Amino acid sequence: MSSLHKIFGLIAILAFMSVSPVMANEPSSPASSEKGSFDVKSFILEHVGDSYQWHITKWGNNEISIPLPVIVYSKTTGWHVFLSSALLEGASYEGLSIAVDGKYKGKIVEKTADGNEVRPFDISITKVVFALLFNSLLLIIIIMSVARSYKKDNFESKKGFVGFMEMFIMNINDDVIKPGIGKDYKRYAPYLLTVFFFVFINNLMGLIPIFPGGANVTGNIAITFVLAIITFIIVNISGSKEYWKEIFWPEVPLWLKAPIPIMPAIEIVGVFTKPFALMIRLFANMIAGHSIVLGLTCLIFVTVSMGQAMNTSMTVVSVIMTLFINIVELLVAYIQAYIFTMLSAVFIGLARIEPHHVHEEIKE
Amino acid sequence: MSLLLPDSGLLFWMLLSFGIVAFVLVKYGFPVIIKMVESRKTYIDESLLIAKQAYEQMAKVKTQGEVIVDNARREQVKIMNEAAQTRDMLINDAKEKASLEASKLVEEARKQILIEKEDAIRDIRRQVAELSVDIAEKILRGQLEKKDEQMDMINRLLDEINISKS
Numbered sequence: 001m002s003s004l005h006k007i008f009g010l011i012a013i014l015a016f017m018s019v020s021p022v023m024a025n026e027p028s029s030p031a032s033s034e035k036g037s038f039d040v041k042s043f044i045l046e047h048v049g050d051s052y053q054w055h056i057t058k059w060g061n062n063e064i065s066i067p068l069p070v071i072v073y074s075k076t077t078g079w080h081v082f083l084s085s086a087l088l089e090g091a092s093y094e095g096l097s098i099a100v101d102g103k104y105k106g107k108i109v110e111k112t113a114d115g116n117e118v119r120p121f122d123i124s125i126t127k128v129v130f131a132l133l134f135n136s137l138l139l140i141i142i143i144m145s146v147a148r149s150y151k152k153d154n155f156e157s158k159k160g161f162v163g164f165m166e167m168f169i170m171n172i173n174d175d176v177i178k179p180g181i182g183k184d185y186k187r188y189a190p191y192l193l194t195v196f197f198f199v200f201i202n203n204l205m206g207l208i209p210i211f212p213g214g215a216n217v218t219g220n221i222a223i224t225f226v227l228a229i230i231t232f233i234i235v236n237i238s239g240s241k242e243y244w245k246e247i248f249w250p251e252v253p254l255w256l257k258a259p260i261p262i263m264p265a266i267e268i269v270g271v272f273t274k275p276f277a278l279m280i281r282l283f284a285n286m287i288a289g290h291s292i293v294l295g296l297t298c299l300i301f302v303t304v305s306m307g308q309a310m311n312t313s314m315t316v317v318s319v320i321m322t323l324f325i326n327i328v329e330l331l332v333a334y335i336q337a338y339i340f341t342m343l344s345a346v347f348i349g350l351a352r353i354e355p356h357h358v359h360e361e362i363k364e
Numbered sequence: 365m366s367l368l369l370p371d372s373g374l375l376f377w378m379l380l381s382f383g384i385v386a387f388v389l390v391k392y393g394f395p396v397i398i399k400m401v402e403s404r405k406t407y408i409d410e411s412l413l414i415a416k417q418a419y420e421q422m423a424k425v426k427t428q429g430e431v432i433v434d435n436a437r438r439e440q441v442k443i444m445n446e447a448a449q450t451r452d453m454l455i456n457d458a459k460e461k462a463s464l465e466a467s468k469l470v471e472e473a474r475k476q477i478l479i480e481k482e483d484a485i486r487d488i489r490r491q492v493a494e495l496s497v498d499i500a501e502k503i504l505r506g507q508l509e510k511k512d513e514q515m516d517m518i519n520r521l522l523d524e525i526n527i528s529k530s
Contacts, residue, residue, distance in 0.1 A: 045367070048367070049367060050371065050374065107371075121372070121373075122371075122372065122373040123372075123373040123376050123377065124373055125377075126373065126374070128374060129373070129374060129377040132374075132377060132378060132381050133377070133381055136381040136382070136384065136385045139385055139389070140384075140385060140388050140389065140393075143389050143393040143394070143397075144388070144389075144392065144393055146393075146397060147392060147393045147394075147396040147397050150396055150397055150400035150401075151396070155403075155404045155407045155408075157404075165397075166397065166401060169394065169397055169398070169401075170398075170401055173398060186398075189394065189398060190389065190390040190393070190394040190395050190398070191386060191390055193389070193394045194385060194386045194389045194390055194393075194394065197389075198382065198385060198386075220374060221367065221368055221369070221370050222370035222371050222374035222375045222378055223374070223378050225370045225375065225378075226375060226378040226379055226382060227382070230382070230386075287367070
């Protein structure tokens with residue numbers, strides 16, 4: 001126990017000693033980036049964003065990356081399917097290239113005859129898409145293998161991984177979905193469990209720094225957007241008569257709803273803010289986690305120009321802090337999946353209210 | 365800013381892959397697991413109930429068994445007592461019979477002895493009589509060797525007969 005205290009004390013002192021000079025040196029950092037040493041912002045944005053190839057590392061002067069298929073449909077030239085290695089370093093292939101800047105920076109654009117850049121319909125297997133497909137497949141394999149071991153129809157208790165997954169699934173089912181939705185929860189439980197494990201596996205795989213993990217799937221707004229939209233649809237399809245009455249004719253004084261529908265307007269906004277909050281919460285949490293880990297890793301490279309002693313101490317701090325944040329992210333990966341599922345369950349539960357619960361629900 | 369704009373290609377792939385995942389897992393994955401776990405739960409509950417009932421039944425059977433054993437033991441004691449009584453009775457009877465038989469035998473033996481004794485006495489008497497007759501004969505033969513003595517004798521005997529006739 002005391003040795004643990006000593007280690008923490010050491011870390012704290014080290015962190016304090018090394019952080020203050022960095023603060024002092026902050027103004028000079030743009031200057032160093034001008035020298036072309038290291039651009040933290042673009043580095044992080046590049047890594048949390050999407051790309052057409054899976055960048056592994058830079059070896060000497062060669063970029064090592066896994067090429068991914070580009071699938072593009074252009075209105076003028078039709079379908080194009082090729083590997084993204086053809087587009088490396090600004091190269092152009094079949095009139096397509098990756099935009100260097102402008103509105104479509106980092107995306108594949110097509111140069112038209114008059115020199116404009118046009119964005120074609122792009123369903124390329126990008127880094128995020130690849131990770132998404134990989135994780136989806138992994139999830140299907142895991143859950144189906146668990147489900148298959150129940151097919152034998154004997155009542156023996158499961159051991160090992162299946163037992164763990166059973167505990168995990170039933171925990172989410174009984175402690176999150178059941179209390180959230182209440183009566184009739186069984187209809188929604190499979191979907192919400194799918195959402196939970198889908199988010200969770202994508203979060204977890206995002207924490208593994210090497211291929212095929214490390215892609216920021218759930219930290220991409222398109223992913224959370226689709227999840228939120230599906231929840232939104234389910235919530236509003238399962239909305240009871242009371243739910244819609246609450247929105248369009250709530251039990252409030254008449255002047256709040258009769259000539260100018262103030263309350264209905266607020267309620268309608270509320271209908272959309274719920275899934276919007278779901279979307280933004282997951283997206284922001286995951287992108288923030290990835291950014292923090294990347295930012296802390298960048299400390300090593302940023303401090304290279306500050307001398308060896310500084311660089312060494314900051315490397316130690318960086319590794320320790322990255323480790324710490326990674327462990328926190330492990331927790332966040334679970335918590336965000338949990339919260340997404342729980343809020344979805346609660347929203348579905350709220351949409352299925354019965355008339356006699358009216359007064360409790362008005363707050364929402 | 366591009367981070368906040370959902371990319372159409374990603375939306376397409378997300379809808380497709382999540383749709384497939386959701387379809388597969390909602391149809392074949394989670395319901396199977398939940399159903400089995402829940403049916404196992406009810407099975408366990410039922411089994412516990414059955415076990416409890418069985419336990420109660422067993423306890424009942426056990427007490428019943430104890431009652432039966434008690435009764436049997438009591439019965440045993442009773443039977444043993446009866447058996448002992450019967451045995452004593454039999455022995456007594458046998459003894460009585462035996463002594464009766466013995467006394468009868470003794471009696472008979474005594475009678476036999478008496479008969480034998482009388483027979484023996486009769487035999488002795490007869491022998492004695494024969495002997496005395498023989499002796500008398502010899503004595504008489506000795507005394508009656510002379511004619512006159514024979515005549516005397518005849519006369520005396522006739523006298524005696526006459527005396528006894530008269």
